[in-house]
Amino acid sequence: MKLTDEHRSMLRQLWRHGAQSRSDLHGLMGVVPNRVGAAAAAMVQAGLLRECEAQPSGGGRPRVPLEIDPEQRHMVGLTIWPGMVGVARVNLRGGLVGKPVARMVSEDSDRLVEAAAGLLAKTINEKTMGVGVSIPGFIDPGSGRILSGVFVSAHDSLSLAPVIQRAGGLPVVIENDMHALAARWSLTHRAPAEQDVLLVNIADGALGAAVLIGGQPNRGCVSSANELGHMRYFVETDTCYCGQVGCLERVFSSEYLSRLDGADGVEAGALMVRLSRYRPGDEAVDVLLDYLSNGIANVANFIRPHRLVLVSELTRYPEASDVLTASIRRRLLGELVGRVRVDLWEQPVAHLAETAGWLALAGLYCEGWV
Ligand SMILES: [Zn+2]
Structure with missing residues (x-):
């Protein structure tokens, strides 16, 4: 589904405050109740949100809080590290889905990107909402190129186009691995x-x-x-x-x-x-x-x-x-x-694919990351 500003605003409130009723969301988001209702219905339908058990309200209809659904959709995190690529799925609350996969690859830079793209293609499916790619060193996000750093010589750069292409139009957040770690800290x-x-x-x-x-x-x-x-x-x-x-x-x-x-x-x-x-x-x-x-x-x-x-x-x-x-x-x-x-x-390993998954979550729950 294509997320609108209202969808994003609702997701942010539910991440920040936990389960909320539609009328609480109306107060938090400052939009009219029927817009809240329409946005919520679309996201429940798409598997991003789910309804919790009804709670009694002081008379009238019981309240049915909404929460982020951890079971239906996921993000894919991809990490590219000298000699290694890794991939993991995290659900929309940050929990690991299945086991992360890592592959050792020769340190040849082009082979690394090819291997990363191949691994990504195998991991993405119709439940994937977005992709986070974490890389050490310098990146030019505009052109999707890794600049001089641990991968390429000082006058060279390396294109991430094969990775972006395999993401097939999903939102992709490409950042240095320290920013991925900061995204994870900030969200958790x-x-x-x-x-x-x-x-x-x-x-x-x-x-x-x-x-x-x-x-x-x-x-x-x-x-x-x-x-x-x-x-x-x-x-x-x-x-x-x-x-x-x-x-x-x-x-x-x-x-x-x-x-x-x-x-x-x-x-x-x-x-x-x-x-x-x-x-x-x-x-x-x-x-x-x-x-x-x-x-x-x-x-x-x-x-x-x-x-x-x-x-x-x-x-x-x-x-x-x-x-x-x-x-x-x-x-x-x-x-x-x-x-x-x-x-x-205490979060000792910076270059985990799981942390790259949190980068993709930052794209969903925070402004200015995608
Ligand atoms: Zn130095």
């Missing part, structure tokens, strides 16, 4: 659309960020994550894949930790192990947390978000995450300290 936390969100994904040697302004991704001149990981310090680190030295994501890494420890080799995953056992006084870890909190606080001071969301395995280790959040707060400007809300979110 029923965050008010008018609030600005700074989401920071913290992993060993990989930092990503996304900024939502008024509920919409910060577009900039090109679509990407907000490149917090390449904020540079005058620090001798390994060379970053961006070609520079001193990038924050090279500082917050097992490699730099072992450098500070004076160790001979680098143990993969050593940083998170150390953070899991962290006690104040672990000087090398304190240095890493200091740089990280400084970078995040600088960005927060610059953007003045309502919510700062830290996404990381680190949130499982309260000793370390307390030091990090306290250190960020100490570096916020006085006027911001009481206003920026800091949330921790």
